[in-house]
Amino acid sequence: MGRYVLRRLLQMIPVFFGTTLLIYLLVWVVPGDPFAGKCGERDCPDSYINEMREKFNLDDPFFVQYFKYLGNLLQGDFGETYSGRPVSELIAGAYPVSLRLAVVALLIEAVIGITAGVLTGLSKRRFLDNLVLVSTLFLISVPVFVTGFVLQFVFGLQLDIFPPTVPDRNASVFDLLLPGLALASLSMAYVARLTRASIAENKRADYVRTAVAKGLHPRRVVGVHLLRNSLIPVITFLGADLGAFLGGAIVTEGIFNVPGLGGLIFRSIASKEGAVVTGIVVLLVLVYLVLTLLVDLAYAVLDPRIRYD
Structure with missing residues (x-):
């Protein structure tokens, strides 16, 4: 039984990485401007957009973004919203x-x-x-x-x-x-x-x-x-x-x-x-x-x- 559980736990590792990669890819390819409406009725200034894109690594290639996110995730950091609120806090409240x-x-x-x-x-x-x-x-x-x-x-x-x-x-x-x-x-x-x-x-x-x-x-x-x-x-x-x-x-x-x-x-x-x-x-x-x-x-x-x- 112990060997079976260990084998199943090891099998979960590639499944976890594969599913998280697919999820991140699907979210990454969703069209639209993530900063639309974040500054009210007027468009957000370029300085704000550039700062936010740098903060959330949006200008990096896809795999660079994914591995940065994965590294933070393995440390228990689910990231934060564009308004600066921790995602873990939102999940902890709703879960x-x-x-x-x-x-x-x-x-x-x-x-x-x-x-x-x-x-x-x-x-x-x-x-x-x-x-x-x-x-x-x-x-x-x-x-x-x-x-x-x-x-x-x-x-x-x-x-x-x-x-x-x-x-x-x-x-x-x-x-x-x-x-x-x-x-x-x-x-x-x-x-x-x-x-x-x-x-x-x-x-x-x-x-x-x-x-x-x-x-x-x-x-x-x-x-x-x-x-x-x-x-x-x-x-x-x-x-x-x-x-x-x-x-x-x-x-x-x-x-x-x-x-x-x-x-x-x-x-x-x-x-x-x-x-x-x-x-x-x-x-x-x-x-x-x-x-x-x-x-x-x-x-x-x-x-x-x-x-x-």
Whole structure:
């Protein structure tokens, strides 16, 4: 196991450098003047532009800029905005609320999706099976922004059960339940269908028949033998989804006024703050790499037949 983890960590190094190079290149080639509108309605003076271009190394060749940025990044310096504010400070303010929202959405997705998938995978009653299939198809077909607006209007404004917007960055889990449900709605449908298909396939496997023939309690057969093996593809999906929730919640955060990474990315792209966009995406790349490793290690926990030598 230790050698496998070390090998995976070494494999992350070229992946990290490759993804950061691609991200920096995409930000670097975005057209437009990064200093447009920075001086109000009038154009910025040439002296200011020249000073800023020298400060942010904008006149250097691309690879020189990249390696300077990478050198600072490896020292924990994410750079600063054109207004002089540290990027790490912006990320530190927005990241915690996005992380809490992502975790809430992941828990909702996992609990409801896996429960629905297990019940339909084991059930021989076609009504329950058809009900879940129709419900998940509906969630897959409806865009997330429509789901978010409906949840906000019904449960936030009409019934007044949940707050319609997130009050601030110190929002509680209760405040994040509604946007978390909207964010998880699409993935929850996929998890339910994926779990259902996996359960239906594995319940006919030889090891399940053997467990039943040995007289084990049905709960033990399902919980220990059937569910653990069936969750392997689901865990892979959930691990990737956590990273997607962190960076892909722009629409949901906009609907519920969540002051997280999604809104920060959108504003930074609109204002051409390349350092902020690059810093956030680099952080998300690191999250994806760590989650991928943890998911792979979880396989051995779920299925004892899997060994990493």
